[in-house]
Amino acid sequence: MSFFACENLSIQFGGVKAVTNVSFAVEQGEVFTIIGPNGAGKTTIFNLISLIYPPTAGRILFEGAEITGSSPHKVANLGIARTFQNIELFEHATVLQNLLIGRHNFRRTNVLQEMLFLPAVRRAELAHREAVEKVIDFLDLQRYRESLVAGLPYGVRKVVEMARALCTGPKLLLLDEPSSGLNPEETDDMAFWIEDIKKDLGVTVLMVEHDMSLVSRVSDRVLAMNQGEMLSLGTSKEVQSDPAVIEAYLGKQE
């Protein structure tokens, strides 16, 4: 039984078939990438996995249990975290507060205790701060700790998105185009971090990506999609040399 699997996943928006019959399985501890041209349905799959949209057909299984039809806010509790393509950070809060919000599902205190700020709440707060600090160290965000997100450059925001997702203590991390908008140096850092996430933190990564060099470097397996359908599934080399994939996405060898 695989760590995470989608079976015959399909969704239709009116007449538009965004995702049709997609099935794949992700093993624990691997980095699995989905590639494909724009409009292929990659982010839609992420939205399906985060339970933002209910699928019109198919199932999603995580750690052996079916999660289709559950509510979006339960996903974090199950151990799945995600970043968003267009960055959905909390703009009017500091980086630290954003990360602390990521610790929400570790909350063990109730409203009454919090209003009185009992010692239990204080201890919990200090524990949250320590946990968040570890993520800050991991991603080198120390100098941005107290900055308001609204004023940060794009590259830093992407890292904060990832940090916030890591703060939820996930077993499966969904990264939506982690290197888009980053310069080569930042993309390099991103590659190192994804490798560290896999090796040091033991988190399984499911990624959507366009940058082929990053894909080749970090991925264990790749799924190529086109127009909502699966095109090819295999290791990075296999998929990149698949003629169908080359024709649809990578560009034909003239």
Added chain:
Amino acid sequence: MAQFLQLAFSGIALGCIYALVALGFVLIYKATETVNFAQGDLMMLGGFFGYTAVALMGWPYWAAIIFAILVMAIFGMLLERVVLRPVLGQAQFTVVMVTIGVGYVMRGVVTMVPGWGTETLKLQTPFAEQVVNFAGAALALDQIMIIVLTAALCGLLFAFFRFTRLGIAMQATSQNQLAAYYMGIPVRRVNMLIWGISAGVAAFAGILLAPITFVHANMGFIGLKAFPAAVVGGFGSVPGAIVGGLIIGLVEAFAGFYLPEGFKDIAAYIVVLAVLIVKPSGLFGQKLRKKV
């Protein structure tokens, strides 16, 4: 049956007023996503200008209507230029609060103008006190005129938006102002024009309403019923505003007669709550969803 017809008729006439206010309101919302809480007060000011033309300057009724519409259109454009333009781009509720402030100022200033003051003033119309008999019901001529004139104005506006590029320009600026600028749409001029048209429509409503409620500084509070009308019809939909207004007018007329006392005032709000719970986007509204 005659009673029913009479009630329905009054309901439609009142509904036309609501529809006009809601129309002005929806126009502004479509163009700038601003919710104009001062729309009722614009109507009130239009009523005052109409009164001024007829009672204080002695002009004929039809000239007074044109006068009030033109003056209010200019006022609306000035309002947009001076007060609304600086805040456009900030959070929606902030802009709403600005319009609330504008309403306060308008109500306050109107009571301080000599000749207007705090009294209730009567606007003379050529069809006051006259009645038409139809199917056993006595229908007031000024209510008939309200319905007829409203229909005429709606036809005019429909033609204006259908056959000019303004309608499309309006929608572009409301969805993404910066992109609209890039496309060469004169955003600021479009916004100003829309406010002018809206204020003109409000003035028209004010003059039509004057015979029924008389002209006074708090006349604009009826405009608050335009919100339920706009919501029922579907925010952002022009035909929706009209249909919504008529529905609210009819609901109030029948509630006033068939339900115990006090229900008439809140009937509109009960209806709007029901609509918001069941179908928030209203009868004709669009359901939009953020794409992540």
Added chain:
Amino acid sequence: MRFLFKTDYDQDIRLFKHNGQRFWYGLLALLLLGLPVLLPEGLRDYMLGQMVFVFIYSVAGLALMLLIGFTGQISLGHAAFMAVGAYTEAVLQAKGVPFVVSLPCAALFAGIAGVIVGLPALRLKGIYLGIATLSFGYIAEEIATRWDSVTGGNAGKHLKPVDLFGYPVDDDIKLYYLTLAILVIAMLAIINLMRSPTGRAFVAIRDSEISAQSMGIHLAKYKTMSFALSAALTGVAGALYAHKLTFITPEQFTLLASIELATLVFIGGLGSFHGAVFGAVFIISLPQLITVAKDYLPAAVGAQTGLQPTIFGLILIGFLLFEPMGIYGRWLKIRAYLELFPFYRKGMFRRQKTYMKSDRLK
């Protein structure tokens, strides 16, 4: 110029970040506690009465700030919750219930009303929520007028002075200390809430509902909680308001009262605790200042009843156009100037020009 050097996490969590804050707030506390003694005889009753109003409106302002400023919701019908609190207190006191029981009951009933209002509001955002709350406000006002058996309708209800464990709070000085104590408790509770996970969840909902969900925040639960807490606290303010006036009618809880509360929050400074107090001071002092100013204006202008709404509206517009961060924002700028003197740069707080983006797609 002060530089804060942090050595442990506790410093981030503490209420007072440094000794300077302790000093100034301590001074404020002494001033407020000693006010009845410091004021000259002639001014005392009047000023204390006004301060009681300021405290009451601060509590209500804090409640609305929680909902609008911190959770990003809208309420244009908050006076309805004040009404629930006020009438509950009046009815229970008439039945002989002691204050220490009737006040929590007022909060409880107002909180329940908040849940009722909040439930349909779960699916509504922005102006739809505003209109829904506005409608509730109107309906509540109508209920207060029609349900005479309980509320006394337009004839109103009288209240006796508060009975605190047999000790009657029957003059302005005692009411002053009571409302001050309740304000301090409310302020601490809200500040504690905002520095803990629930407060952060509220802020998350304000800034991005979709990512709040993906962080595991149950939107319905927290939105309802925010409405309930906000309504309950407003109910407390309503109960105190009833005792200050000793006579309540439905006319005190109209749409204009709700708008007054919303204005308080905006002018005070959205998203801050101080804003609630600053806004309350503004709302209470404005009519007094206008009355005083009337003596200096030419008779023709001063005698007008329309003067107050005009000035009120102009100040509201002025703040929103030129000082959107409110009174607290202006205070922050002044304080930054004083702290950084002489290094303060003029453009420090300049906002970036924002272009309007459709709220419907948020």
